[in-house]
Amino acid sequence: MLNVSFLLAFILATLLGLALFAIGFSLGLMMKWLRAQELAKTETVLDLFSVIDHSNVGYAIADDEGRLIYTSNSFLSMACLSKENNMLNKHWFRLDLASDGLKARRQAEWKQVVRARKNWHGILRWKIGPRRRKFFEATLKYMAPNRWAFIIQDRSLQIESRRQMANQEALTHFLLNNLPLIVTLQHPDGRFLFVTENFAERLGLPISEILGKRPAEIPTFVVTERVQQLFAHAVISGQPLNAAAIEITEGAFKDTHWLYYITPLVDSEGYIDRVLTVSVEMTDKVRLQQERQAFADKLIELQKIEAMNRFAAGLAHEVSNIIHPVGVYARALVENPDIEKRQTYLRQINQAILAAGELLHKTKDMTKPYSEPVDNVDIVALARDLLELINDLNRGRDPIRSTLPEKSVFVRASKTGLRQVLLNLINNALDATEQGGAIYLEIGEAEEAESPPDEPFAIPCPYIFIRVRDEGIGMDQDVQEQIFDTFFTTKKDNMGTGLGLAFVRNLIASWDGQINIKSELGDGASFTVWLPKISKALENGVMEELDGKLAVNRG
Amino acid sequence: MANLLLIEDDPAVAESIIFVLENNNHQATHVSNLEQATHSIHQDNHFDAAIVDVWLSGEDGLSLFQRNEDGSEKTNLPLIVISGGGPGRTLEAVTARADACGAVTVLYKPFSDEDLLGAIAKAIE
Numbered sequence: 001m002l003n004v005s006f007l008l009a010f011i012l013a014t015l016l017g018l019a020l021f022a023i024g025f026s027l028g029l030m031m032k033w034l035r036a037q038e039l040a041k042t043e044t045v046l047d048l049f050s051v052i053d054h055s056n057v058g059y060a061i062a063d064d065e066g067r068l069i070y071t072s073n074s075f076l077s078m079a080c081l082s083k084e085n086n087m088l089n090k091h092w093f094r095l096d097l098a099s100d101g102l103k104a105r106r107q108a109e110w111k112q113v114v115r116a117r118k119n120w121h122g123i124l125r126w127k128i129g130p131r132r133r134k135f136f137e138a139t140l141k142y143m144a145p146n147r148w149a150f151i152i153q154d155r156s157l158q159i160e161s162r163r164q165m166a167n168q169e170a171l172t173h174f175l176l177n178n179l180p181l182i183v184t185l186q187h188p189d190g191r192f193l194f195v196t197e198n199f200a201e202r203l204g205l206p207i208s209e210i211l212g213k214r215p216a217e218i219p220t221f222v223v224t225e226r227v228q229q230l231f232a233h234a235v236i237s238g239q240p241l242n243a244a245a246i247e248i249t250e251g252a253f254k255d256t257h258w259l260y261y262i263t264p265l266v267d268s269e270g271y272i273d274r275v276l277t278v279s280v281e282m283t284d285k286v287r288l289q290q291e292r293q294a295f296a297d298k299l300i301e302l303q304k305i306e307a308m309n310r311f312a313a314g315l316a317h318e319v320s321n322i323i324h325p326v327g328v329y330a331r332a333l334v335e336n337p338d339i340e341k342r343q344t345y346l347r348q349i350n351q352a353i354l355a356a357g358e359l360l361h362k363t364k365d366m367t368k369p370y371s372e373p374v375d376n377v378d379i380v381a382l383a384r385d386l387l388e389l390i391n392d393l394n395r396g397r398d399p400i401r402s403t404l405p406e407k408s409v410f411v412r413a414s415k416t417g418l419r420q421v422l423l424n425l426i427n428n429a430l431d432a433t434e435q436g437g438a439i440y441l442e443i444g445e446a447e448e449a450e451s452p453p454d455e456p457f458a459i460p461c462p463y464i465f466i467r468v469r470d471e472g473i474g475m476d477q478d479v480q481e482q483i484f485d486t487f488f489t490t491k492k493d494n495m496g497t498g499l500g501l502a503f504v505r506n507l508i509a510s511w512d513g514q515i516n517i518k519s520e521l522g523d524g525a526s527f528t529v530w531l532p533k534i535s536k537a538l539e540n541g542v543m544e545e546l547d548g549k550l551a552v553n554r555g
Numbered sequence: 556m557a558n559l560l561l562i563e564d565d566p567a568v569a570e571s572i573i574f575v576l577e578n579n580n581h582q583a584t585h586v587s588n589l590e591q592a593t594h595s596i597h598q599d600n601h602f603d604a605a606i607v608d609v610w611l612s613g614e615d616g617l618s619l620f621q622r623n624e625d626g627s628e629k630t631n632l633p634l635i636v637i638s639g640g641g642p643g644r645t646l647e648a649v650t651a652r653a654d655a656c657g658a659v660t661v662l663y664k665p666f667s668d669e670d671l672l673g674a675i676a677k678a679i680e
Binding site for chain 2: 309310313314316317318319320321322323324325326327328329331332348351352355482
């Protein structure tokens, strides 16, 4: 039994020995494997470092004083430090071209970080030349006693571009707030999303109290119904509105004039999500225009008075010539009632009275233009009708050559008056061309460029001109100066009354227009009538269209 | 009795003036424009005075009596100016021009026979 026990013990011991050996062997193997793994890992890390060296990350190791102990190639190249001049043992914060003050501040900060033994992360400004610098995102980390890891990443591009954007933004902001413009960005429902400072200033409110509110919710901002309609129209139609003339009569913007531009902006889906409005202040211009208009009105008034004076003086001349003989014969008859040729003198007196009556009858028309109502008259249609009539009546003579606009052109005048003006001018031209020469009628629109030759600002631009030109006998300067005077005539044998052109001038003056003449003796004459053009009912048109659309929308 | 040149374009006015002149034993020659007037003055130098209307259908009656640029007179006929006024021919304007021409007097139509005869008497003194 003992032998069996011994044998068992021997077997067990052998097994245990084997097992221990196996364990030891495997442990050795494992260690070997682990060592190999570690080696591989170290190589990977080294690879990683070489990769980093070629990236925009630089690293260095410094001691507590900030002296460099190790620098990666990337660190040197990023910081623009040469490899040749050994940078080791130098204080990193003194290696760029920063000012001494900044270098001292860096050193102070470094010491603080080291003393507190905490990590540091921030932006490092690195001066590499006059007006040249880099921005590094820098990380400072404690590794071991007297060993600090210093990692830098180049952020120059991002920071410079952000700085440029900020500059751009500041410039845009500056421009927007210093131009005589008010710019707003509004939600289609009217809520302000952006406004320029000048808008807030004029309202006397901080911008924060304007943003998010609708115009109606800002008490000092009183917009007319028209502004609201124009805005609504732009939102509904999606069409931009250009340069609508706006007058604000109440609130903070009382008595100001603006040109209003509305541009609806669409999102990526094509829906209007914002509305850009630009308002250009025109108050000064409008004021100036109003003053000029008042001045022009005064001039026209003076012209009317002058025309009246001339008329009165002409009438006085005619009347005095008529009544002088009456006095002579009447006195003779009083002195000697039985005078020889008594009947003749009485007849002379009677003739003078009849002549005075006829004169008064003719001159009655002169006061008409001041009372005759004016209307919108299509001068082109009127001229066409008249030309047809005149050419019919003057068969056998050359027809009048006309240059007329294709479309209707409207002026403020009395229709019969305008007919008389044209007829008068054409009749004069017909008389002047009895011996030959063509007659031209031209009607056109003149903009700023062409002003009436006299008192160019008396008629507000734009205006319509009506020109009757003939190649007839013409007239000298003296005649031209008197031609619009009452009772002046060059027509022999009582053919003319001398009232025609005076009448024409008075009529035209009563429509705030002018007439002038260009002529030379023997070389034809050209009469030009200038009448203010009716301002296009464009705005009315826009409003009507808008009303229509709003109605459709409401419907 | 005076021998007078009447320059007047209005036939009725001229006729009535001649009526007055002849009734008062004056002799008158009537012309109605400057051309005829110049012609008459050159033909007959025996006029004692001229009666001239300022406005002769666009012609200036006084131009015949204005001094030349050297100050010499175009004609030394005594001048009586008659005027019915008209645009630019106010009382003041006509009187000033008549004075410059050395006119004896200015008569505004309608004037009395006495005024005319008085002016003639003054002119032929």
